[in-house]
Amino acid sequence: MNKGVPKGLIVTDVVIVGAGPAGCSAALALKGSDKKVLLIDKAVFPRNKTCGDSVPAHALLGLENLVPGIYDDFLLKVKSASFRSSALIFPNALRLFFKWPLPGYVVERSAFDGFLLDNVRESTDTQVITGLRVVDYQRSEQQIILTTQLPDGLPGDEIRTSLVIAADGAPSLAARKLAGTIPDPKVYGQAVRCYFDNVDAIDPGVELVFYHPDFFPGYFWIFPMPGNRVNVGFGMPENSRRKMKTSIVELFHKFRNQHPVVREMLKNAVQVSDLRGGMVPFARKRQIWSGPGFMLTGDSASLVDPVSGDGIMQAVRSGMLAGIAAKTGQHNLYDQQIEKYLWKRMRPQRRTIRLMNGLPQLITIAAWLGRFDWLRNRFQRWIW
Numbered sequence: 001m002n003k004g005v006p007k008g009l010i011v012t013d014v015v016i017v018g019a020g021p022a023g024c025s026a027a028l029a030l031k032g033s034d035k036k037v038l039l040i041d042k043a044v045f046p047r048n049k050t051c052g053d054s055v056p057a058h059a060l061l062g063l064e065n066l067v068p069g070i071y072d073d074f075l076l077k078v079k080s081a082s083f084r085s086s087a088l089i090f091p092n093a094l095r096l097f098f099k100w101p102l103p104g105y106v107v108e109r110s111a112f113d114g115f116l117l118d119n120v121r122e123s124t125d126t127q128v129i130t131g132l133r134v135v136d137y138q139r140s141e142q143q144i145i146l147t148t149q150l151p152d153g154l155p156g157d158e159i160r161t162s163l164v165i166a167a168d169g170a171p172s173l174a175a176r177k178l179a180g181t182i183p184d185p186k187v188y189g190q191a192v193r194c195y196f197d198n199v200d201a202i203d204p205g206v207e208l209v210f211y212h213p214d215f216f217p218g219y220f221w222i223f224p225m226p227g228n229r230v231n232v233g234f235g236m237p238e239n240s241r242r243k244m245k246t247s248i249v250e251l252f253h254k255f256r257n258q259h260p261v262v263r264e265m266l267k268n269a270v271q272v273s274d275l276r277g278g279m280v281p282f283a284r285k286r287q288i289w290s291g292p293g294f295m296l297t298g299d300s301a302s303l304v305d306p307v308s309g310d311g312i313m314q315a316v317r318s319g320m321l322a323g324i325a326a327k328t329g330q331h332n333l334y335d336q337q338i339e340k341y342l343w344k345r346m347r348p349q350r351r352t353i354r355l356m357n358g359l360p361q362l363i364t365i366a367a368w369l370g371r372f373d374w375l376r377n378r379f380q381r382w383i384w
């Protein structure tokens with residue numbers, strides 16, 4: 001085939017780019033619509049996604065309205081470890097526990113995202129194409145034209161649509177091309193993770209988060225998975241990492257050796273995967289979320305909780321909101337919905353992270369104050 005000449009042409013009403021939690025949720029929300037919907041992803045599924053693998057029950061409960069029974073189905077079909085509390089652990093071994101009203105699940109993203117995509121395939125009329133990468137977006141009168149590429153680098157079909165739901169994660173080509181968003185190191189973070197077996201002193205029902213004043217506001221985590229495995233990682237806001245003049249990988253290793261509890265727990269553990277990293281686009285600065293012919297969802301809309309680093313629930317919610325807006329033809333209301341259901345609700349997290357960045361000693365004060373149950377519970381209720 002001639003390089004540069006598209007294979008063919010697909011014309012459709014809605015294109016969802018990215019079949020992660022945001023894209024699949026958008027497709028599920030479009031179920032039953034009279035629109036022709038296409039969902040594409042550059043990866044072939046099941047695909048891995050670098051993540052802490054911690055999925056809150058809220059993410060699945062939100063989808064219950066679209067696919068009744070999906071929560072039970074997940075519990076039945078997908079191998080996961082559930083947790084009901086998280087512990088913050090300081091270098092002096094002080095542990096502060098947070099109990100959650102609903103469980104969370106630690107589940108490999110290949111399994112979780114694969115489960116969502118199976119639901120799209122089974123319960124909607126969406127056309128799904130995997131192994132197709134969007135490499136450019138262009139406007140032409142009322143349409144957006146997507147240039148695509150096949151895994152071997154040859155041109156894929158050209159796609160013409162009146163509406164793009166961008167769910168292509170971070171960094172997002174759609175956000176850059178359609179909304180003109182440039183990633184700002186003040187508002188995104190970096191994180192790395194890998195898997196370990198044989199970790200000492202692990203309690204299967206508790207997610208562990210470790211703080212150390214030398215690495216603040218970054219944090220280290222150990223999340224128990226099914227079997228004897230854990231997901232281990234470290235994340236930090238990008239501007240703090242730049243100040244430390246060290247790579248995120250180096251910080252992971254330093255933290256691991258410097259925090260006495262982590263060091264002890266991982267002493268006999270066996271690393272069973274590579275350390276892999278990714279960008280974490282925090283909901284710290286208002287971004288453009290939609291415009292003529294497009295809506296951004298999930299990580300492409302920078303909706304990650306700036307304190308916890310969790311983005312799956314926000315990806316599901318924003319995907320659903322975009323899908324509903326596309327179905328009802330009210331995509332002009334999408335920004336208001338995001339503002340109401342996601343952005344405003346993360347105001348306490350934005351305040352907390354601003355304070356944490358400006359006052360690194362805060363972690364020592366917080367550790368001391370956190371010993372008081374009522375204060376800790378009040379903080380938890382305020383922030384989450």
Ligand SMILES: Cc1cc2nc3c(=O)[nH]c(=O)nc-3n(C[C@H](O)[C@H](O)[C@H](O)COP(=O)(O)OP(=O)(O)OC[C@H]3O[C@@H](n4cnc5c(N)ncnc54)[C@H](O)[C@@H]3O)c2cc1C
Nearest residue numbers: 018020021022042051052054134168169278298299311312
């Ligand atoms: C190390 C790390 C740990 C994390 N831990 C957690 C955690 O424990 N809990 C939590 O809630 N969140 C966590 N997050 C954040 C979470 O991973 C994201 O917020 C979430 O995956 C966002 O979902 P999404 O659907 O927006 O994007 P993604 O899950 O990234 O999906 C995007 C999809 O788009 C596809 N795509 C990308 N570009 C193109 C293109 N050009 N053409 C076609 N397809 C494309 C990709 O292949 C991918 O399938 C973590 C992030 C990192 C980096």
